[in-house]
Amino acid sequence: MVGQGKARKAAGMILKMVQEGKIAGRAMLFAGPPSTGKTAIALGMAQTLGSDVPFTMIAASEVFSLSMSKTEALTQAFRRSIGVRIKEETEIIEGEVVEIQIDRSLTGATKTGKLTIKTTDMETIYDLGTKMIDSLSKEKVLAGDVISIDKASGKVTKLGRSFARSRDYDAMGADTRFVQCPEGEIQKRKEVVHTVSLHEIDVINSRTQGFLALFAGDTGEIKPELRNQINAKVAEWREEGKAEIIPGVLFIDEVHMLDIECFSFLNRALENDLAPLVIMASNRGMARIRGTKYRSPHGLPVDLLDRVLIVSTKPYDEADIQQIVQIRCEEEDVTLTSDALNVLTSMATQTTLRYALNIISCAHVLARKRKAEKVDVEDLRRAYTYFMDEKRSVQWLKEQQGTLVFEEIGDEKDVMDTA
Structure with a gap:
């Protein structure tokens, strides 16, 4: 800035x-x-x-x-x-997949399986149900992958391939990420922190499709009773140490x-x-x-x-205006000659800064028309004649002497009020 x-x-x-x-x-x-x-x-x-x-x-x-x-x-x-930072503990299973064994029934309707998972310290075999098998196949989990499973939701997250498998060239894509095999116990407790705003909590609780209303933007009026209940609940969480308010x-x-x-x-x-x-x-x-x-x-x-x-906030002085103009030119990928930069700076002091910044792209179009690499003073002059600033617009209105429609406002008092 x-x-x-x-x-x-x-x-x-x-x-x-x-x-x-x-x-x-x-x-x-x-x-x-x-x-x-x-x-x-x-x-x-x-x-x-x-x-x-x-x-x-x-x-x-x-x-x-x-x-x-x-x-x-x-x-x-x-x-x-107003944000609410909610802390909750979840149990996760994290480790390197040693083997996945899936058995399908003759009809293919039911699937059963076993997942062997290990850390550096221990190894465990889990029995898999149909839902878990689908989750693992959806994530394309193979032996040698390091995965994390949320016990509450059953969500499977692939963390990467184990370093021990880094020589298996056939099972590797260009974007494969290698991670260390996890240490300690397979089953861990982890603290997860979510930050939501009070308005999001209001919307989710105010209607049946509340969560979708956040995306649709159709939140409508929310009853004050509901807000009071949510405030009471958030205060309760705050006392229990489950939540923290972020103003x-x-x-x-x-x-x-x-x-x-x-x-x-x-x-x-x-x-x-x-x-x-x-x-x-x-x-x-x-x-x-x-x-x-x-x-x-x-x-x-x-x-x-x-x-x-x-x-x-005060109006900018000339040095600041020059710096703002240079930054704007870099943003718009426009090159000014040193003379044009000085002219544009003095133009900004006499008219307004916004007018001078708007003129840059117009002058750039005029410079390209005459096949010039840089915007020069003549391009700025031409753009200045094409587009009026606020002061010249007022002057032009005075010169028209009432030829425009609906110019009469009333007495001087009305003019002052509208101003």
Whole structure:
């Protein structure tokens, strides 16, 4: 990432507190002009936290869905951001297959068999039933394979070939993985850890085809009674040491798009026992709070602003812009001449950074048209004449002097309100 030193340091501090489990139920607000890296910092935070800590990213306008209420959409987002790490012990059989012997009846309907399995210390013979024989044949288990069998589910996992069989060239593919023969006892107890979000637990328990509803995305409304039961059960597991709660992060982009009802809900939800860290981003200054006549900083009610830690992002300076442009060119596989890079940097300071980044690929097409390897100043100039930026667009509208349709808005007060 480039620039925004203060905001990134603040995000780093918050991350440290999240990893230590100290900051659940708090809120942060990234406030700054458009294209100053608010969303980029949030994405950086998500990657730093890793896959184990839940990170949910929503745009505020997603809440206004016709299929479910606003509060339900926010509750689901909150519960997606809280993970439950469930520990369970399973018994597994692990060893090297010495021999598999399968006997079929004359009709072929019933199968019986014996599996001889060994570790460095011991060897055992197991009797096999039809289901187990099918599992072993599906995994193509042969003598000399090192396998692991979960006793509870009967799942067979092939870990690789034994080093002792590394000279059996005929039974070997190019991608064969060799492993050591396991040591100790054949039957072992192993601790398995699963991490699921509270929302996934809600969905699985809320309907008959719950597990499939996760893939279909059709979760619908979930009853509060069910959620209370799940909260009680998770609290019970927590006390017994079976489960651990991982408060994650909920990132709400364009938070000023929420209305007063959602803000009231957020205020209450942050006080719950099970609440994640809520990070919000807004590019508004003094703006009207949706659903009211009142204006407030960043479009958020004052009582919510009082709860949040506000981090400001500043517009980039020229050196940062130049670095961002270079990174974008590498991403898009475009080469700029040094003059073009300087022109593009000054263009970004006069117009907007996003406009300058969008012009890169257009200028690249123009450069290829004149069979040039690098994008030069003339390509940027031509692209600049073809595509308007926001300031020139406003200027052009003034020059049109009312020739466009539906231009009349009303008096000055209405203009200010819409702005």
